[in-house]
Amino acid sequence: MRKKFILYVLCIICFLLMISFALIAYAKTCSTAINAKNYKAEMQMLNDFIDKEQQVRKADKTLIVYYSYTDDTRKLANMIHEKIGGDILEIQPLELYPDDYNAAYAQGRKEVEERIKPQLNNNFKDISEYGTIYLGSPIWFGTIAPPVASFLYGQSLAGKTIIPFCTYDGLGAGQSIEEIAHLSPNARVTEGFAVKRTEVEKSREALAKWLKRID
Ligand SMILES: Cc1cc2nc3c(=O)[nH]c(=O)nc-3n(C[C@H](O)[C@H](O)[C@H](O)COP(=O)(O)O)c2cc1C
Structure with a gap:
C-alpha cells in the first residue's frame, strides 16, 4: 500500500516536471519569436532612417x-x-x-x-x-x-x-x-x-x- 502511494506521488511529480519543462520551452520559443520580430522592426526603422538621411543629404x-x-x-x-x-x-x-x-x-x-x-x-x-x-x-x-x-x-x-x-x-x-x-x-x-x-x-x-x- 505504502509502495503504491510512493509510486503515485512519484508519478505526480514526474507529470508536474514534464508540464513545467513544456511551459518553459514554450515561453522560450515565444520570447525568441518576439525578439526576432523586434529585431526585424528595429532593423526596418534603422534602414528607413538611413534612407531618409541619404535623401536629405542628396537633396542638399x-x-x-x-x-x-x-x-x-x-x-x-x-x-x-x-x-x-x-x-x-x-x-x-x-x-x-x-x-x-x-x-x-x-x-x-x-x-x-x-x-x-x-x-x-x-x-x-x-x-x-x-x-x-x-x-x-x-x-x-x-x-x-x-x-x-x-x-x-x-x-x-x-x-x-x-x-x-x-x-x-x-x-x-x-x-x-x-x-x-x-x-x-x-x-x-x-x-x-x-x-x-x-x-x-x-x-x-x-x-x-x-x-x-x-x-
Ligand atoms: C538673341 C539675343 C537677344 C538678346 N536680348 C537682350 C535683351 O533683351 N536685353 C539685354 O540687355 N541684352 C540682350 N542680349 C545680350 C546678352 O544678354 C548679353 O550679351 C549676355 O551677356 C550674353 O551672355 P552669354 O555670353 O552667356 O550668351 C541679347 C543677346 C542675344 C544673342
Missing part, C-alpha cells in the same frame, strides 16, 4: 546649371562655382545657334516671341539629387534664353530652391525671374544676380556679397 547637393551663347554667363557660372563648389553643368541645345550673331539674334527673337522650347542634348536624369540649383542665363529679349526655358520646362523642380543669375547688355534682368517662377511653380525662387556683360570680371565683390546674402 548644389548644382550650377547655365546656358551661354557668347561666354559671359559661362564666366559668371565659373566664378560662382569657384566660390561655392558643387556640380556645374552647361545647358546645350541639340541644334546649336548659328555662329553668326545676327542669325542667332533673329532665331532667338522668334523662339522667345513664340515661346519655342528648343530640344536639349543634355541628359538631366540626376537632377532630383539636387536641392539647390543656381540657374544662369543670358537675357534674351527681356527674359531667359530659350534653352534655359527648355531646361525648366523639362524638369520637376518642385520643392527645390532656384537661385537665378544672368548677364545682359543694357536692360538688366527684365522678366527673367518671373519667367523662371512661372516655369517652376512649386520651386522657391530667390533674389537673383544680374551683371552687365562688360562687368562680369569686375563683379567679384558684388557676387560675394550676393552669395552671402542668399546663403
Whole structure:
C-alpha cells in the first residue's frame, strides 16, 4: 500500500516536471519569436532612417546649371562655382545657334516671341539629387534664353530652391525671374544676380556679397 502511494506521488511529480519543462520551452520559443520580430522592426526603422538621411543629404547637393551663347554667363557660372563648389553643368541645345550673331539674334527673337522650347542634348536624369540649383542665363529679349526655358520646362523642380543669375547688355534682368517662377511653380525662387556683360570680371565683390546674402 505504502509502495503504491510512493509510486503515485512519484508519478505526480514526474507529470508536474514534464508540464513545467513544456511551459518553459514554450515561453522560450515565444520570447525568441518576439525578439526576432523586434529585431526585424528595429532593423526596418534603422534602414528607413538611413534612407531618409541619404535623401536629405542628396537633396542638399548644389548644382550650377547655365546656358551661354557668347561666354559671359559661362564666366559668371565659373566664378560662382569657384566660390561655392558643387556640380556645374552647361545647358546645350541639340541644334546649336548659328555662329553668326545676327542669325542667332533673329532665331532667338522668334523662339522667345513664340515661346519655342528648343530640344536639349543634355541628359538631366540626376537632377532630383539636387536641392539647390543656381540657374544662369543670358537675357534674351527681356527674359531667359530659350534653352534655359527648355531646361525648366523639362524638369520637376518642385520643392527645390532656384537661385537665378544672368548677364545682359543694357536692360538688366527684365522678366527673367518671373519667367523662371512661372516655369517652376512649386520651386522657391530667390533674389537673383544680374551683371552687365562688360562687368562680369569686375563683379567679384558684388557676387560675394550676393552669395552671402542668399546663403
Ligand atoms: C538673341 C539675343 C537677344 C538678346 N536680348 C537682350 C535683351 O533683351 N536685353 C539685354 O540687355 N541684352 C540682350 N542680349 C545680350 C546678352 O544678354 C548679353 O550679351 C549676355 O551677356 C550674353 O551672355 P552669354 O555670353 O552667356 O550668351 C541679347 C543677346 C542675344 C544673342
